[in-house]
Amino acid sequence: MGEEESNLICQSSAEKPRLKQAIVLISSLISLSHSIKVFTAKWQSVRNKLEELFSNLTAIENCESNENLSLSIAVESILGTLKNCDELAKQCLELSYSGKLLMQSDLDMLSAKLDTHTKSLSDIYAAGLLTQSNAIVVSRPSVSASKDDIRFYMNDLQSRLKIGSSDMKKQALDAFNEVIQQDERCVKIAVEIDGFIYLLVNFLDFQESEIQEEAAKAVSLIAGFHTYKSVLIGAGIIAPLIRVLESGSDLSREFAARCLMKVTENSDNAWSVSAHGGVTALLKICGSSSHCGSELIALACGVLKNLVGVEEIKRFVVEEGAISEFVELARSKDEAIQICSLDLLQTMAYRDESIRKMIIEEGGIHALVRILDPKSSVSTKTREVAFRGIANICFSSENSISILLNCAFMDHILYFLRYGEVSVQELALKAAFWLCGTSEEAKKVMGDAGFMPVLVKFLDSKSFEIREMAAETLSSMLIVPKNRKKFVQNDQNVQVLLQMLDPGEVNSGNKKLLLSILMSLTSSNSARKKILSSGYLKSIEKLAEAEVSDAKKIVRKLSSNRFGSMLSGLFWHS
Template identity: 70%
Template structure:
């Protein structure tokens, strides 16, 4: 916590001199705490004192980490370092006094003295860390400092994270692990903890160094990758991660990481970093594309899903996309699309869509390699594919086949039309919607497709959707029907069911809530009036009055239908029927 501003009394004692009877490390810790508090009262050389304060806090965390070590006070190298630290702290204390009282002789000289103290603090931090890393000091009671309370100040959070970082840097394997776990817990809890953490010098560098750590069971590597993945979730910090050089070690984790979770976190971190296509070349330059593709070739379980996400970002760069294709990615991902794993299926189909979008040569290659058949198999109601995978397959099919008559014929040969009809009849809401969109697309491909859809039994199913609560569904079903009944064969088939015409006329009741798609319904009826049997059924329907009301209301399409029904030729046909 920052103290109130104050002027240091001339007779104030140096904290080091007034701490007799306490352990040397405890005296140094109290001295640093006193200096840190005092530094907030200094109004001059703010930048230099901020730097010194940061180093004092890091030294404080480092000393706190070793305070409970067995026999620390009697270890000669540490004793020597503590003596040097005492001298530097005394010097720093005097400089702080002069700055608070504005009693220094000159600005340049004071700036030079502050730079010297700053460099000495760097040396002390390095020295203590090296001594601890030798392993001669053992923890007797290695307890991490209490976690900041909810609503804690920025300084309290920063001190806590610095303490964790010190323990991670110089602690035993178990302490390193505890420190990384605690760090990950706090940065996942609230965004502001991440922002405070990344401001601490070397934090990202320290985390990155553990990606290559080989001295444990892989826990440290896993926690480091997890922490970096959290930080990468913030777009503003991604540039700093790249500058810290984390790409190469992340790729090494993917290639030979000690655990599946380490690889998963590494892949997710790379996926976030490559959302910016400028970072794609960094992955490529370190051989990452080949590593990613190899994981897909080996079919590495859930990891493939995240790897697909990285590759999807990378192929936005045309040169990388060409390389991926040359390496045989198309056949690899078609094979993955047949996987029984939902995540792998969805991710691989999504990647194929990205690869083929706007790229005719890759689209043709995908069809040639069996991509259409693989996607239709996912769609097959007899398959074990999930609704999400089927939905993705439907999107993939439309994307793959939208501009090729030949591909539509291939689709029909594989039973695509039967699958669509099945989901119109039996699918859940989302699948029915996608099946409706697929039917709309299929209907627009050719007149032959319309005939086949009529023969397969699409029109009765589409008629049911005309009464849907969703305006979008009603509109799309009406558009498909309107397009289908242009074909004479479909007109005759439509009126074979006595109820179909009556249902259409009934829906044209101006008082019905779903009357909004009347234009399309009238269009369907207009097409049907080209068929004699349809005209007879319209004229004899009890709901013909709805058309007449619309005609009286000056609805042009309704007036046209009435005129057709009232033509002399048609009247003679009706007269023959009525008098027979």
């Protein structure tokens, strides 16, 4: 045994004081480096490496080294480098260095040595030569903390992630996840620290489920910041996330799916997910509803919704027979699954008649109408999605309209027009408008069902869009003679129309549509009588005087019949 090694063994009993000496010296050098005004970029790099080394040493200080020879050698080597660093710092402060190029070279060599020391400490811990004692994570920086304080904290966490035991790693990940939810600066600084994001990505393949879960949560949280999604992609996040989807714990899979949903909002990343088998993994989750949690299935549908925007991926999903699975999910009793699967089906059906046909053939219409049944105990949001689904999937073919009319869809629309919450009422009104425009038969059935009095009530809505849609739907229905007759039989219907034309009426917009409706009604003797005796005739006359075309036509129609005597004294010029 050599004399130097023998001396080091003797020093091992004093290992802790030497370690403490190194920690104190690094702290002093970090503080000193802020005062240096030359080679600032070089010293910034040195300071970052000193901070990382400081965190590693403080983490090791909380471990039992058992008089470890490797650690003693490493600490002595570190002290030598720190002494050299102190000399270089003083030269730069006093501007006493012999040349700029030489000093730049010396600082580069110093940085390389610090990297070597950090690696050697990691190797010592990885070799199992240290055991955790009472490791305490550095106090979390407050909201008012400086960037330097946050960087110090993040470096400390990184050190514990690198060299800590499983418990220490979990503790550090948990602390990281808490702090990045409170202060976005922590995410920014973590991204800037060399290797931090790669470390998190590598933990996705960790065997211990708790660490994998915390890592998956971390990358999911980071993906929530738009600015940093590209950093995750650059660190190779896609493949590990898919491996977690395939074999991770339930919680890890949920976080992984959530992260994938965020990063695939950019369609450029869709191909990467597909290339690593992600589409197959997601389809497997959707097809295993009895073995996977509802949250995971809903998230998988969300990721697929982002992916099917790529035509080739959508075709692959169809070829895998997934449409029937998604329709089955739409029948689920879990509303999150219902909503996400319906959103996915609508996205796939957009401008694609063949897929719409497949959805209908798989029973999609019945699944959608079932959700709209007033007796079903689903949320307003689910009904909103179902209404949109019917509009996007069903109103494109006569066959689908026929199915809708035969499975009580019209009854459901009418119910929600009468009793639904405002948001659902609006969607029901849109559905009535779309349905009315599909066929003459639909108009007749709607007239018999009692839609017209309900639509008349919407003519007085505060919303211009609702008034307009109600008027357009009513105008379309009154093309049918049978509906006109039924409409006129109700005195209140004609009265409301005329009242809406009164210039003093608050919600008197949509005059063109209202006049169009009145014009269609003037073919009825009964309607003409009601208009002439209503007391609102002057409103129509004023509009005619203002050269409103339909108003002039109505007045002509009224004056040309056997009730013309009632308009004596009024002369009209075209």
